[in-house]
Amino acid sequence: MIHFVLLISRQGKVRLTKWYSPYSQKERSKVIRELSGMILSRGPKLCNFVEWRGFKVVYKRYASLYFCMCINQEDNELEVLEIIHHYVEILDRYFGSVCELDLIFNFHKAYYILDEVLIAGELQESSKKTVARLVAAQDSLVDAAKEEAASISNIIAQATK
């Protein structure tokens, strides 16, 4: 299973963290520090796997972002590489040629999409279309809720409470 997902920018800034195994806040920041030091220092065109504390971290760089996933020793590295690519493709479709800024300003959406791709550290949906459909359906629910909240009557109701 995947223990955690990290998105780190080339400058070492964290862009997304999702932990499927329990880590305390202290451990989390230690892990991020260790791994960003280890992965960012690796040159381009090297292999995408690093061994780390008895685990394997599979990472891949897309433009300025490193997508990292931590797995067990006996898990399939290539499969995880495909999962990373899968996630990136879905993000790309959703945002329309995704860039780092999209993920910064829509960090919650990046999480929601990730939650449709992975659950409990396992891949749950291998169809990009299905993920896109589910995310779109949720977005329309959100939009409906927003519209309602923005209506004048709602604001008046709040004000006169």
Add this chain to the structure above:
Amino acid sequence: MSGGGGPSLMDSLFQRTLDDLIKGIRLHLPGAAQSSFISKSLDEIRREIKSTDSQTKSTALQKLTYLHSLHGIDMSWAAFHAVELTSSPSFLHKKTGYLAASLSFRPSMDVLLLLTNQLRKDLSSTNQHEASLALECLSVICTPDFARDLTPDIFTLLSSGKNSIRKKAIACLLMVFSQYPDAVRVCFKRLVDNLESADNVQTLAATVGVFCELASKEPRSYIPLAPEFYRILVDSRNNWVLIKVLKIFAHLAKLEPRLAKKVVELICDHMKQSEAKSLVFECVRTIVSSFYEYEFAVKLAVVKIREFLLDSDLNLRYLGLQGLLLVAPNHLWAVLENKEVVIKSLSDVDRNIKLEALRLVMSMVSDDNVVEICRVLIGYALKSDPEFCNEILRSMLSTCYRNVYEIIIDFDWYVSLLAEMARIPHCQNGEEIEFQLIDIGMRVKAVRPELVRVGRGLLIDPALLGSPFIHRILSAAAWVSGEYVKFSRNPFEIMEALLQPRTNLLPPSIRSVYIHSTFKVLSFFLHSFLLPGKGVNSSLSNFVDIEPGFTYSESEQEFTEIDHATSSSGLNKRDTFTQEAVVNMLTLVITSLTPLAESHDVEIQERVRNVLGLAQLAQQEISCNHDQKEKMVDKVDLKTSIIIRLINDALSEDFGPVSFSAQERVPVPNGLVLEENLSKLDSLCADVQLSISESFSLVKPILLPTDGDSISNQQNEEESETSPAESMSLLAEHRKRHGLFYLPSDHNKNASSSFPPANDPNQRDNDVEDLVKLTEESLVLKRKPSSSRPRPVVVKLDEGERLPITVKKTDENDDLISGAVRDVLLGNEASLRSSNPSGRRKGESHSKDKVENSETGNLSKRRSKHRNHGKNVEDKEENSEKSKKKSGGRHKARRRADGGIDVAVQKQVIPDFLL
């Protein structure tokens, strides 16, 4: 925003949005400016989050979530607000609440209890998106309480008509099972149903994923499901699913050989046909790790590995090496076949690939090729960057040391290899090399002359003294040169090397080793000069028999009577050591060491004074007699001679290795508290000190009459002369009392397991003899602990103690899960015949009704039972005893029926499923 009071309408209307916050953070430079902006925003958030307007609250929480997940800001204080929002009717707010919860909640939070009802409500919501939010959150923050309370709801979702919900519920089960193993009894049947219904790929993938994780922990329970997995392996076209199924079979096949026979060809087909590298590699890994007995399959796998190795993609090359590493233990030929590629990979651009290659090279090492491989590796080490160079050296050292130099046949070569390693510029393995040099010296007698030669090479090179990494190795070289000086061709040269001016670069601890070695060299030198013809080892044979109360005249007699034919001295002393040489050496020693007599380091000071005492005494007597050369025949009678003889007797004892457990075998005497301050040591050693003074009085009468020297000299004499006498009586005393703690002479029988001997049987015998004679001389005592200090095995022992504990911890839960699985699986087919490890099965009766009734009737009992999972086994059993009583006599007969743990019964059941 004006401060004071609660949030107002103005706050709501002019609240910063998430975008505003992010832009603000980006505007401020990282560092003080940014962190002050963040703390300002946090103050705002704290105010806003208390708002009654859920929109304001939601935005505040979203901002906080952003700060938490990307900037590591603590948000545990806002947990209650997150729970509040999850119950909001607005989907937007609910979503925000759940995101915050799944990212920040910890099992220890009290607020979790408040979430249970909301989760239950959302799980049973008709809106699938709400249910999926709840499932996603549960899969991350699942606690035992959640798992217990929500099992019925998840059970319902396992057969949901909506695939997107069903697959999430299935994936969630893994978490639920691990937190609350009894859930297995409720949900397992439906999980298996999902395995059988192949209508949807995603739910099947999720189910297989759960089984893959479960089987990796305790495969045995899932053997009955093998036919299902087999069907999936045949039918499925989805690579993700196939990879998981292969992993499951890798686990199952180890337990059930007949299963292996059935699937091996199928796996080979996949390996041949698949386009996906991930699947091919999984096939390879499965074959080489679990199906290695099937020659044809392994051959095919090795062909695939070779393709990987020759690929231009670094990822595939890396995996190819990993594959080889897995093949190596059972099929070394595969590695040897690809030897060139492996060796070439040692100079790959990627460090990870180099490391894999190094591991592989090490797996190839055997006693035939160790020389060749080490030669190649040294070449690579010289070319590599410092980090990898040390990696190479480290693995060479550990491989060669394995099982006490099992693979080394030519020790002369190995010793010179160690010296070569020491000279590699980046070498940072000084400690290990130091240890091995001394260890080999003690274990392997035959190699000592070579060892001395190598040690000399290291010592006389002044350049080496400049590098701090090599100091430890030099310390070993100095010790070896002193200890085995009798093999040296030119002791004078060694003396010069030990006293060269650059030794002041050494740290005091190592310098004192140097000085002590000069003492040994000097005494050897004087002995050969004053008592020619007497072998250094002359006293070795009878030394053991000396009683504590011996007198000098006796021992002297013995010494003169001994035939010295067996002397192993490497040179003809009478020819080499002229009077002049001796005088030169004494001058050298005295001039070089005198400044150090005032050293601030006690260790150095004490040793220097020992050496000086001996040297000055000898200098006086020898230069006194300088004129009357004919009288030199009487050298034997000189005081120096007597002392030298005694010192040599003490020094000529060989050290042997001591068993690691030797110290443990020493019983702790009554009243001794080991943690206590050592100040009480005096009283404990009172009897030992007594014997010192005895030997002291014995010595004096002989010495005093011929003594006409100054007082200071006399003191020095006493220092140097008492040491051997003291050591001998101490030794005898010691042996009398503690003899049984040394390795016994029937070493092979008793201690071989804890301390395997060096490989040469003859040498081993010698070693055994030495062991019997093991001494604890005051003169050399300090060397011994330092020589055995870097033994890596000590570290290993600690690991060995830690390991079982952690294993036990993880096992316990898996045990519970697999026990429950067994109950369910076999309970269906073989009802009561199912095995029942330990008495914890009493839960089964409830579990059957649990599906329908989720009330809390049994709750308290279940909870109490649940708590046990964290505790130790005894507690559990005790508790189950209690609950047995509680549950009354209803199940008594049943319990009696399946009381025994019966793996055999199970084994009989399994094959029926298979074939």
